[in-house]
Amino acid sequence: MEENPHKGVTGLRRVWLATGYSLDGLAVAYRGEAAFRQLVWLAAVLIPVALILPLDAISRALLIGSVLLSLIIELLNSAIEAAIDRISLERHPLSKASKDMGSAAQLIGLIMIAVVWGLVLLG
Known part of the structure; x- marks a missing residue:
């Protein structure tokens, strides 16, 4: 090797x-990556809000952490897509599955933001 x-x-x-x-x-x-830009702008709004709200440190960390995790997921999703596209732009079931799973991970990340923010703010 x-x-x-x-x-x-x-x-x-x-x-x-x-x-x-x-x-x-x-x-x-x-x-x-338009999706990454959108998440950066969402983070630019939500993170300062989390810092301003009268919350304990754990709640604040959960709010900020959920947003940062979604950015991480999007970076990994974009990396998967770039690697698949580098290999071939040909439509292939495994390429589609890889890209769809990356997208699904991001969907779960966005749901996590909604759940965490909802529970912290309404709880």
């Missing part, structure tokens, strides 16, 4: 490079 030359970087240089790759990933997702 061929060794990846990028895996030998360690220490602070690895942290620095990883941070750059992460920021690149966020930029690519924001520019290229």
